[in-house]
Amino acid sequence: MKRLFFLFFIFFKIGLFTLGGGYAMLPLIEAEIVTKRGWINKKEFLDLTAMAQAAPGILAVNMAVFCGYKLCGFWGSVASALGAALPSFGIILAIALFFHNFRQNPTAARIFAGIRPAVVALIAVPVFTLWRSAGLSWKSAWVPALCALAVWKGRFSPAYIVLLAGLGGWLFCRREGQ
Secondary structure: OHHHHHHHHHHHHHHHOOOOOHHHHHHHHHHHHHHHOOOOOHHHHHHHHHHHHHOOOOHHHHHHHHHHHHHHHHHHHHHHHHHHHHHHHHHHHHHHHHHHHHOOOHHHHHHHHHHHHHHHHHHHHHHHHHHHHOOOOHHHOHHHHHHHHHHHOOOOOHHHHHHHHHHHHHHHHHHHOO
16 A cells, blocks of 8 residues: 555656656656666666557556556556646646636746747657667667658658557567567
8 A cells, every 4th residue: 555655656746747748757757666766677667668658548647557557556557647647637727727817928928938948858858768778779760750750741640650660560570580
């Protein structure tokens, strides 16, 4: 029971103090679960991240569910998911209740304009961290670049990109005998 509360608290704290969504949360989750506590190793974390990205739903909640399940089973996944989701839910609820009061406020607009570049940086950091952890080289940089272009310019659904990438990985590993 104590560990379930601890999982809830870790993910609540991460959810409360992270701007930028799931990708911005990844380095904080890794710092808490892998580096600080040693509950999951880097390879397991990378595998859980890949599964969380491929599963339908919100990346941060998926990651919380997978980490919680790995550590404490079903109730661990529930505690972690609630911890990750409740801060966002509360903040969005508060904004929805009071948004009409500051929607046209120039100070609020400037604050949001200042937050945007920081959020981009918070999302970029886990991309490079995951890149390094996966052992990828610059020779394989064309794969994510091509996928990003297909979604951005080609208007392909990310779901199709994930399915094609999974099929390609399976075929590649099968051909290589892994």
